[in-house]
Amino acid sequence: MSRARIQWIGGPVLKARVSEPFQIHEALAVGEQRLLGEVIQLSGDLLTAQVYEDTTGLKPGDPVIGTGLPLSVALGPGILGHIFDGLLRPLGDVGEHWFRPGLAAARSNEFEFEPRLAEGDEVRGGQVFGEVAGLGPGRACLVPPLIAGRVRSIRPPGTYAEDATVLVVEGEDGAEHALAMQHDWPVRRPRPAAERLSADAPMVTGQRILDTLFPVARGGRAALPGGFGTGKTVLQESLAKWCDADVIVYVGCGERGNEMADVLNEFPELEDPRTGRPLMERTVIIANTSNMPVAAREASIYTAITVAEYFRDQGLHVALMADSTSRWAEALREVSGRLGELPGESGYPAYLASRLADFYERASRVRTLNGEEGSVTVIGAVSPPAGDFSEPVTSHTKRYVRSFWALDRGRAQARSYPAIHPLKSYAEDVDTLARWWQLQGNSEWKDYRRRLLGLLETQARLERMARIVGKDSLPAEQQLSLLAADLMNEGFLRQSAFSEVDRFCSPKRQTAMLRLMMQFIDLAGEAVERGVSPAEIAAMPILRTLQRLGEEFGEADLDSKPQLAARIGEAFHALHVAEENADAR
Amino acid sequence: MHADIMLNHAVTGLEGPLLFARREANVSLNDAVEVIGSEGRARVGRVSALDEETMVIEVLESTTGLNLDGTRIRIRQRPLEMSLGPNLLGRVFNSVGQPIDGGPPVPARQRRRVDGMAINPAARDLPRDFIETTVSTIDLMNSLVRGQKLPLFSCGGLPHDRLATQIAQRARLRGAETGEFCVVFVGIGVPYDIAENFRYAMEKSGALAHTAMFLNHADEPSTQRLLTPRFALTAAEYLAFVEGRHVLVVMTDMTNYCEALREVSASHGEIPSRKGYPGYMYSDLASIFERAGCIKGLPGTLTQLPILTMPGDDIGHPIPDLTGYITEGQIVLGRELDRKGVYPPVEVLPSLSRLMDAGTGKGYTHADHPALSNQLFACYARASRARVLASVMGVDGLPETDRRFLEFGDAFEERLVSQEQPRTLEQSMALGWELLRLLPASELTRLSADQLARYIEIEPEPVEPDPETGAGVG
Ligand SMILES: Nc1ncnc2c1ncn2[C@@H]1O[C@H](COP(=O)(O)OP(=O)(O)OP(=O)(O)O)[C@@H](O)[C@H]1O
């Protein structure tokens, strides 16, 4: 281990005089408290490092010790279901009210190990060599990606510490590797996969406006920009709860402590609608709240995606929620400023764009080294200053994501959630994902989607017109378009995260709701053609049912769809009968 | 225990708030120091950077009167701390936690770091206890809960201080005694009269004995403003988490704090971010606001009601913008309502309480509270859209429904937003239902059939007496 002594220190950055060689990005133990740090520059006999904890009390002359490894995290069966800081040190079981430097103890959980290999077997990197009994997802023990050789020994079934040697591999080069259920991986290096696969299916989110209008592919990447209070966190939490991923990695990057507490509080109580298990079992929380050390905020994003890749490598579908990537970018800016680097746009370093690209590039659907399919879907919240999407973080992010969910202040203020603006958002994988919907028995998905978007566009245009000529003087079919768009906004796109009935909407229910809405709109169109006035349609009692469909037609009511469809038919029939009677008189 | 070290003749330079000195003793980063001028006055400072031979001290008070030769430095060998003990309430302190009311010093039972420590997110308890402020736009529409940080976004000249004072006087848990409730008032760069008005109002309502005040006056050095909230919150944390009280911290004016931050940052020669404010302003403000909360296993709570005036009345200005990204909602006051004579002039639409969902509804306030406020929001938003239309083509050009919404919007402001007397939540809710009855039931799609039947489609009641009168604080 290399050693150095602090020569200068200010805030989270220090310079140290080295006596032995260090590597760039090497992890460090700084001072007597052995605070975690990382080498960020080397020049001559001076190294520059950032420290991931409060540096109060450090002074020149204090020791800096190299670990010989790049900044790494220990990936293993003890991760799922728990909360960690930005460097994957556990926060949950420490029983401490306050977050203190050097606080987190090493986690040493014991797990029941079942070998899946025998002595003499060949092993490759990424292979499953054992399983942990009693875990939901994430039970596979993986050979670290870069190791290959032959099993020299493997422990029999039994209970072992997560970091105890259970497998010894004789490498191809003759070196011996002692492996445990957990292994270390450098956070800034993407984990390798056998092959990258292209998008084929959506990640089903259970949110109508997303699944129906702006889907994200499994292994895809989406950004969620919006000013303060527009609903980024609530939407991310909703996705974390209800999306159809096997594992959720939720990283609170520079956001509120109470939001982390909320997830911790709520998830164990909620049930995964697919497995019936507590949601917490499939969730990892990584928390670097806004009052925790800034340098660790920068690292937390990498920690999170490394954890996500680790589960992907077990053949799982992983969703990573990052709230908020803007705070990460600001941490980057702050550290860059302290290093005296030349500032670019809005003070961000020139490499902001490439860092963002590197991060989103780690979202993927792959064939794993073990030959299975796995994916990491990344959903990043963006917090643009004053809600202005032209700022650097939003505009660069926009270049790298394929789904863009723009949150709108006006919608949020009217409490019309999720406040995603349908005309400012987009999804690029629609054509590919249409096939998936076809397999679910909804071959009209793409048509419906186009119609719905068309309707919303028409609404925007007509409302501009109505402002000049007055709504009442628009032709009947245009008035009907407005009514239809209102119905779609209120009855279909709006979905409260806090409604027990409506917080999750299965693809089946989305299809059923959409069909009912379209049936109504079609019949209303015919009625207007036949001379019924839009006002009469607006007064139809069935309209209220449709406006409240999300609330009143829950997952348990799917069977009643034919009755509802019949009621809509009858309502229009009654309208015609009344019309004819009136004509006859 | 570390001893203090005194350095004489160590100062080599002075530059704005920064003092450069030879490091002639074993000094560590962030050590608290006292910088003593030749006139004998001690100023608080901290070691902000150091190498083997030299150190940089950030003087947190005015450097006027310091010179190179006569300045001595006392090094505390520990970070900036505040001594705390019983009987903080009823006292008045300056920016650095020294009593200025002529009373005795506070007995030192405990020292706490002024910068505070981050609450372990895993140790946070979810804020859920509804606080009744007796203000309809808050209780009914944007509920405040214990442990929340909910700022008032105001504009110069609006009655934000009056509103904050009223909340501090009246806020209580429903059905509970005021009990261990107390107030910490933090005046940051405030004129004497504002501090005095607050003191007077608290005295009049008998709450002064439950109040501690930390004052940095407008004519005191701006660098001290960075310390005022930190000392005050350190005391508040002691009151909450050691003495087990429910503490409401009223901080005014955070805009002065941010201006001081900008000034200090500029004098450090840092690269500014938006509008000259430092890039770390978000983290810096978070280190203040995140000190609100509830902690598992500890008795008290710390609730924050910061007040800020939006420069140029612009909510997109970095100060309100960054604050909004940190706090758990905001109560926005608006000039237009104020001009209409509405008090309190709360702009309901841009206001928000993010912890409302956790602290209202069945088992917390009233089962129908969330639906009611939701419906009121939706209707008021529709009313404002109708107003825009009406301003373009006149009221007569609007369809009948839109005209009904216009009437609703006016009634909402005149009867619900505007309020001279305190109202219980029940009174606010009754008023809310009454206003909704101005609209066709078919428009109220956020209410269930059951709620419609119970509250809207009922026989019109005989004309009710003015809900303002006879409304007492329960
Ligand atoms: N889908 C939703 N359903 C119901 N309410 C919602 C929804 N989304 C947002 N809200 C409401 O809006 C409030 C603010 O949302 P949220 O905290 O997610 O905003 P944000 O965009 O994350 O803000 P910030 O950038 O400041 O963190 C919530 O507290 C909630 O009351």
Ligand SMILES: [Mg+2]
């Ligand atoms: Mg958020």
